[in-house]
Structure formats: C-alpha cells, structure tokens
Amino acid sequence: MKISLEQFDKAFENRIRLQIMSVLVANESYDFNSLKELLELTDGNLASHLKALEKEAYMEVQKSFIGRKPNTRYSVTEKGRAAFKKHLQALENLIKQQKL
Amino acid sequence: MEEKDIHAELSSIRDLMERSAKFISLSGLSGVMAGIYALIGAGIGYNLLKTGNYEGDNIVFITELFLVAFAVLIFSIGTGFWLSYKKARKIGRPFWSTGSKRLLINMAIPLVSGGLFTFILIYHGHYGIVAPATLIFYGLALVAGSHYTYSGVKSLGIIEILLGLLAALIPGYGLLLWTIGFGVLHIIYGAVMHFKYDS
Numbered sequence: 001m002k003i004s005l006e007q008f009d010k011a012f013e014n015r016i017r018l019q020i021m022s023v024l025v026a027n028e029s030y031d032f033n034s035l036k037e038l039l040e041l042t043d044g045n046l047a048s049h050l051k052a053l054e055k056e057a058y059m060e061v062q063k064s065f066i067g068r069k070p071n072t073r074y075s076v077t078e079k080g081r082a083a084f085k086k087h088l089q090a091l092e093n094l095i096k097q098q099k100l
Numbered sequence: 101m102e103e104k105d106i107h108a109e110l111s112s113i114r115d116l117m118e119r120s121a122k123f124i125s126l127s128g129l130s131g132v133m134a135g136i137y138a139l140i141g142a143g144i145g146y147n148l149l150k151t152g153n154y155e156g157d158n159i160v161f162i163t164e165l166f167l168v169a170f171a172v173l174i175f176s177i178g179t180g181f182w183l184s185y186k187k188a189r190k191i192g193r194p195f196w197s198t199g200s201k202r203l204l205i206n207m208a209i210p211l212v213s214g215g216l217f218t219f220i221l222i223y224h225g226h227y228g229i230v231a232p233a234t235l236i237f238y239g240l241a242l243v244a245g246s247h248y249t250y251s252g253v254k255s256l257g258i259i260e261i262l263l264g265l266l267a268a269l270i271p272g273y274g275l276l277l278w279t280i281g282f283g284v285l286h287i288i289y290g291a292v293m294h295f296k297y298d299s
Binding site for chain 1: 103106107109110112113116117118119120121194197198
C-alpha cells in the first residue's frame, strides 16, 4: 500500500540527511570525520548534505582547531530536534494507522 | 513508501543513534580473562598471606600484594584492549571512535582518582580499606562508563559498589570479596556478554 509523503519533512526525504540527524540528536556534538566514518560517505557527499541541513537551521557548525588541524563539529538546534521528533512521530503514526 | 520500509527506516535510525554514541565492540571474552587473572592474583595473594612470615614487617607483604594486584590490572587492561580491537575489526567498526573515547575518559576519572586514593591509603597504613576502596571506585567507573557501552555494565558496577561497601563494613573479608568482585563477577558477566553479543 502506498502512503502519501505530505506530512513528512522535505529535508528528511533524503535518507542520508535523516541518518545525520539521528546521530546529532543522540550526541551533544559530532565531528566531520567521525560522521564520515560512521555513515561511510565521501567528503563531498557528506558536506553537501550537511550544508542542506545547515540551511534549514536544523544544526549548527562550530569550527575550531586541535593543534593545527581544523576540527569541525556539528550539533543539532532546537528547531532541528523538534523537526526530527515530528518526522519520527509521523512515521509512527503511519504504522499505527495501517494497523487499524 | 511501504510499511516495511518505514520499519526499516525506524530501526536504522535507532541503530545509528545507538552506534554513534556507544562503544559496542567491547569484548565479553576480555571480561572472562580479567576474571581469571584476578582469580590467579587472589590465589597468589592468599598464598602470600598463608605461607609468608611477616612478623612486624607488614610493608613487605603489602608491597607484594600490591604488585600482584597491579599485574592483574595491567594484564586485564591489555587483554581488554586487544580483544576489543580484534572484535571491532571483525565487525568492521572503528576501534578508536567517539564512543570508545567517551568510554575511556568517563571510566578514567573514577579509576585514576581511586588509584591515587588507594596509594594514599597504603601510604598512611590503612591497609584494611584498600580492597573496599578499589571495589567501590571500580564500580563507580563502570557506572560512569556504562552510558557509553552495553547497559549491562551498569548493574555490574552497582554490584561492585555494594561488595565494596560490604567489605568496608565487615573487616577481614577484603580478599574474599575482592575475589568475588574482580574474579567471579567478571567471569559471569563476561560470559553472559560473550554469548549475548559476540556470537
């Protein structure tokens, strides 16, 4: 049975973005390289998805240096957390509706 | 999107949330090995206690006992690192990850404090509460670390703390309770973890 996707967040339509958000809501913050390793993505691919989430203001970027190496960390915003919760709720609701 | 896709999506989200925050390559077998080392160490300690002639020379005995305990610690940590590293490679996860770093830092704080505190106890000659102190601080380290690995580690930590308190309450049973806490419990928990998660 097909389900309409209207109540879903457009930003999470892409699977990788939803995965990135899952990691960020479970952690205070996460750095670029760990995220890359965990999700097994290329630099460019991950960067483009992060840009998209940043544009929605779902997460924030903190740039700093550890010694001379740049360290970029990402953390979820309140807006992002709320959107993620809503999206999960929508997924769960769909399952419940189908059970009826 | 079909229903089974939604289920797959939800379970992949749950898996990622857990995997990103926790170190799940901790080897159960290394717990069993740590327990065996502790039993051997306790055996040596008991023999020292029985056969040694330490009249008025407590410090030699304490030093020997301390060296045995230290060797047990080094062997346990070494085996833990080695087997966990092997397990991480086998399941294709990074060993040095956000989860393992957090686990180490959060366990190191109570462990290092406890280690220094134990040195101070020995320095002041309070030998009777060395065993309870190591049990209590080790238990606290497990509880602190449990947020970053398997949740079963937390209950092990609580039992270690209770054993430590019991050892402090009834003097003379330090070695016995230490043997239960570091030997027997590690073997039981390690075996349970091994069969639950490793195989």
